Amino acid sequence: MAEKTQDFVKGLWEENPVFVMLLGMCPVLAVTSTATNGLFMGLATSFVLLGAGIVNSLLQNIIPDEVRIPSFIVVIATFVTIVDLVSRAYMPAIAEQLALFIPLIIVNCLILNRSEAFASNVNVLRAIIDALGRGLGFTWALTFLGGIREILGFGTLFRGTGAVIQVLGEWYQPMLIAILPAGAFITLGLVVGLVNVIMSKSFSIKELFGGSSAVKEEQTTA
Amino acid sequence: MTELFLLFMAASITNNFVLMQFLGICPFLGVSKEVPTAFSMGLATTFVMTTSAVVTWLVETVILIPLGIEYLRYIAFILVISSFVQLTELFVKKVSPPLYKALGIFLPLITTNCAILGLALIISMEGHGFIQSAVFGLGAGVGFTIAIVLMAGIRERLEFADVPEPLKGAPITLLVAGMMALAFTGLAM
């Protein structure tokens, strides 16, 4: 049981696909101009991660090693096409915003990485748990980045949905750079830097929650 | 002619694949430590982009559309691109060993470069013709090379800069890329 919990939790923080592993950077930068786009992209990627994880785990004894990568890519591309068709049929507005980056989930290194390094070596249950963990990790990271950029660039959260939240009032002069390509690079750079600070030896998130030696955090902020 | 020139400039500069459209970020961050390697990577990618633009255009026009199976586009494209990259590798190895030595190690990496699949998809979305596709592919490749070589040039100097500990590596590279993107945005306005 502990092992399974570990599989799940790893993807959320310790081995977060975005902030720590820096996998799948293209969509991370391209679709995080709003929290809505980030969230949807995260969910779409998670679906493919889950589907490809299950199939590639089930097929591990059938697929010969020599054609492993091409087979994985075909399986991944199949699930991506499903996401693409379904989102265009049921969520056309968001699908249009993400346009090119839905098909590009195929070449998201995160998915190939999980199929190749994990799912094809373990049983289906573990593959599912791992996919859910990594998917959730990817989704929250994208939504978080999208949220920062959307608040700075528009003063809102989750625009384009029925539940737009006006975070900053009328007085706020939107910071255009946040939603421009430059803002994507700069925001991600700063957030990864911040994650490095939090992850550094003298600042342990475990200790923070465990309360054993929370004093240490002051050292890093100094 | 003017139209082709504009298409080339748009793909390489004003609408730079890497800095404006976020395509090909992995090699841009990963293979940009030194100028010579970055340049070789750029050349290899440009070659594959130009040729695969043409090949995927042919697959789409000759096979997918006549058969009415456009929904198999993604699978067809990715299979064509990965087999094409392999063929290129074999071909270069046989024809020009020196060139293979320079580009060889980068070729396998190119399959998962989303700029290649992205290029094929953009061409299909925008409905470019045969010549246009080739020019667009070449422009995109040149744009990729410009971005990665510039980045390598800056990173070579960053080696000697006093970068704060948590920003070393990926974060500072991303921040530099942000500045570059800002400059490229300026070109487009």
Place this chain on the structure above:
Amino acid sequence: MANDKMQPRLILVLTLITIASAVSLTFIDDLTAPLIAEEAEKRVQEAVLSVVPDAVDFEEVEDENFEIFKALDEVGEVVGVAVQHDIRGYTGPIDVMVGLDMAEEKIIALDVLSHTETPGLGARITEDEFRDQFRGRDFSSQEEVDIIAGATISSNAVEVVVSEVVESAEDIQAAVESGGE
């Protein structure tokens, strides 16, 4: 590397996977294609009715250069013509619908059907402030359209695509007349 005995199995497995994938996608495509087509049709319908607000119905007119829609009121009178046309914007194609009042030689309104311009910059071509500049514009008007700050290319693209439609107004009118009753 693979010996000769392995080769057929490699090809067989890869082929089977590809076939399975193609079959399942054909099934999904059958399910979703009608919905996607319906959605696209709905978009066009909304756009036509928004650029010719007096219309309640419309008919498509055959033409080589443009997508032309003849906008009709309750009694079937032609109250305007909606023309769909696209152009390359900054990051990709911009698809617009222009409502034309042929009798007054004026643009009724403009709608942007789809685009992939940068959010916050080029994407502002969809905002009323920009689109309203075309409302009631004479076909012969030489007045320059106010450009969105930081989005010269997107703004110009829209101006060009609209003038392409307006310059062909006579051909469009001819197509409408010959294509109708």
